Structures are given as C-alpha cells and as structure tokens.
Amino acid sequence: MSEKQNSIMLVDGMALLFRGFFATAFRGNFMKTSKGLPTNGVYQFMRYFLDAVDKFTPSHVICCWDMGSKTFRTELYNDYKGNRSEPPEELIPQFELIKEVVDAFDIPNVGLENFEADDCIGTLARQHATDIDVLILTGDQDILQLVDDGISVAIMRKGIGNYEVFEKDTFPGQKGIQPKQIVDLKGLMGDTSDNYPGVKGIGEKTALKLIQEYGTIEQIIESINKLPKGVQKKIRDNMDMLQLSRQLAEIKCDISVKCSLEDAAWHYDKRIVESKFRDLELGNLVKLVN
Incomplete structure (x- = not known):
C-alpha cells in the first residue's frame, strides 16, 4: 500500500x-x-x-x-x-x-x-x-x-x-471504553434522542460499569448470575429490547x-x-x- x-x-x-x-x-x-x-x-x-x-x-x-x-x-x-x-x-x-x-x-x-x-x-x-x-x-x-x-x-x-x-x-482515556463498545453501551442504556429504551432501569453509569467489567453484551449475559440481583432481573425482563436496542445503535x-x-x-x-x-x-x- x-x-x-x-x-x-x-x-x-x-x-x-x-x-x-x-x-x-x-x-x-x-x-x-x-x-x-x-x-x-x-x-x-x-x-x-x-x-x-x-x-x-x-x-x-x-x-x-x-x-x-x-x-x-x-x-x-x-x-x-x-x-x-x-x-x-x-x-x-x-x-x-x-x-x-x-x-x-x-x-x-x-x-x-x-x-x-x-x-x-x-x-x-x-x-x-x-x-x-x-x-x-x-x-x-x-x-x-x-x-x-x-x-x-x-x-x-x-x-x-x-x-x-x-x-x-x-x-479509552476520553471515554473509558473502546469505540466499538459504544454499540453495547447504547444497547444497555438506550438512547433518549433516538427514542429506544435499552434495558429499563439501567442508566449510563451502570451500563458503563458493566461494559468496562465484561466487555460485551454477550459476555454480560454469559455472566448474568454474577451480577447484582436487581441488575439480573432488569436484563432478564428486557432481553428482547436489549438485543433490539443494540441492533438500532449499530451503524x-x-x-x-x-x-x-x-x-x-x-x-x-x-x-x-x-x-x-x-x-x-x-x-x-x-x-x-x-
């Protein structure tokens, strides 16, 4: 090249x-x-x-x-x-x-x-x-x-x-995650300006912490039993919307x-x-x- x-x-x-x-x-x-x-x-x-x-x-x-x-x-x-x-x-x-x-x-x-x-x-x-x-x-x-x-x-x-x-x-120094992880972050927290909810009850702070710890939505789901009970329930109750929100977020x-x-x-x-x-x-x- x-x-x-x-x-x-x-x-x-x-x-x-x-x-x-x-x-x-x-x-x-x-x-x-x-x-x-x-x-x-x-x-x-x-x-x-x-x-x-x-x-x-x-x-x-x-x-x-x-x-x-x-x-x-x-x-x-x-x-x-x-x-x-x-x-x-x-x-x-x-x-x-x-x-x-x-x-x-x-x-x-x-x-x-x-x-x-x-x-x-x-x-x-x-x-x-x-x-x-x-x-x-x-x-x-x-x-x-x-x-x-x-x-x-x-x-x-x-x-x-x-x-x-x-x-x-x-x-990573500016945002705390890798660029590609923005998609998973949006899947979890949703996007109010684009009007999709992500996982109801999970905001940016929790979403960022989960992505920093587990890397991807797939890995979060694989490790779901390790998460706090409240977070587990939110993810299980909103699994379809989590996957859909991730799809909407991805360019x-x-x-x-x-x-x-x-x-x-x-x-x-x-x-x-x-x-x-x-x-x-x-x-x-x-x-x-x-």
Whole structure:
C-alpha cells in the first residue's frame, strides 16, 4: 500500500444543518431572501463547514445526508426517533437548498434510501481508511463507534471553532471504553434522542460499569448470575429490547454507497460559489471563500 496522502473529511450534513438552524432560529433570526426564502440554516452550516475545512485542511470532502425519516431502523422498531417533532416550516426548504450550495462547491452529496447518513459515513469511512486518513465531522456522539485505525471523529462543541477530536489511541482515556463498545453501551442504556429504551432501569453509569467489567453484551449475559440481583432481573425482563436496542445503535458499514477519491477532491470554482451565495443573498459568506 502506498503512503497515505492527506485526509478525507466526511461531513454529517444533517447534524450541521440542524445545529446551524437552531443556533440561529432560537433568537428568531431566520434570515430570508427578498423572495421570502429562509436561509439561516444554510448560512450557519457554511460557517461551521468552512471553519472545519480551515482547521483540518482536508484534501477531499464528501457530505452525507439522511434520505427521509423512514429507514430499516423504523421497520425494526416503529417508535425509533418517534419522539421527534416535524421539522419547523422554515427549515424544510433548506434541506434541498443546502445540497445546492454543497454542489456549488463541487462536493459530492451522498445518501441512500432506507439508511441514515451515519450508515453512509460508516461505509465510506471503511472504504477509504486503507488509503487515506478519514476525519468525520459531526455533532452526534453515536458516530464515535466508528473511531478506528485511520478514522477519527471531530465532535462539534458549542460555538464555532470548538471541536473535541477522538482518535483510536486516545479514545479509552476520553471515554473509558473502546469505540466499538459504544454499540453495547447504547444497547444497555438506550438512547433518549433516538427514542429506544435499552434495558429499563439501567442508566449510563451502570451500563458503563458493566461494559468496562465484561466487555460485551454477550459476555454480560454469559455472566448474568454474577451480577447484582436487581441488575439480573432488569436484563432478564428486557432481553428482547436489549438485543433490539443494540441492533438500532449499530451503524452499518457495508451499504451500497461509493464515492471515489477523485470525485471527492476538494477544489471549487470560486465564481460558481460566489454566484450561489449572491443568489441566496448571503454576500457576507463570500469573504470566507478563498
């Protein structure tokens, strides 16, 4: 294998768009074009994105998207993400708008029906990690399970320019477990934001302790008689949901998406980008592109 060259940044598009929308909308600052088209999510997305490009200097970029709310996970569990309300009406037109802006930068937009952006990111990360360093940009902790040799994750923190970077070597010191164990942790404790319960009555603290001691859900079940009586009962009473929650938590890394390094090379025509920004009356973003 040849020397790794530079890096590819896989962007969790939905995470950046939602974050950008709500960061600006909570002040009622929706930003609209003269035709009444809301652009606040697009504007803030670009500020986050361009800051990350400036900081991490990738040579290649791909942007990944959810393709609707129905996926194989909602088929497995009807209430998956069922606690989420409909997106605000000001956000809805921005889903397509942001893809047009990403397109203006000549960045591939990748998504696959029936799967989430996470599954696209996981699959592309595995495909490219043998040839190039992979950095995943997101605000979503679930993606930490993908940290591996050649795959790091930058979690966006509050504000712009604040990131917590997770790499394989330093991960146990940051989280107390290995990246792959995140899936088992979620199986036990569930995930309130994705609306699946895990084992009822087991929270993060107990789940973390069990994973640190036994390693995997399988090994916990094998050693169930050694556990405190209360914990034994909770696991036995919720065995089906434990297995289902683990399945929901696991990011698929073998779905049928592809994007070549050649297509993902980070270069753009400044005139096309500036023209798009001007169309959307986002002239103050022009100064952020070189």
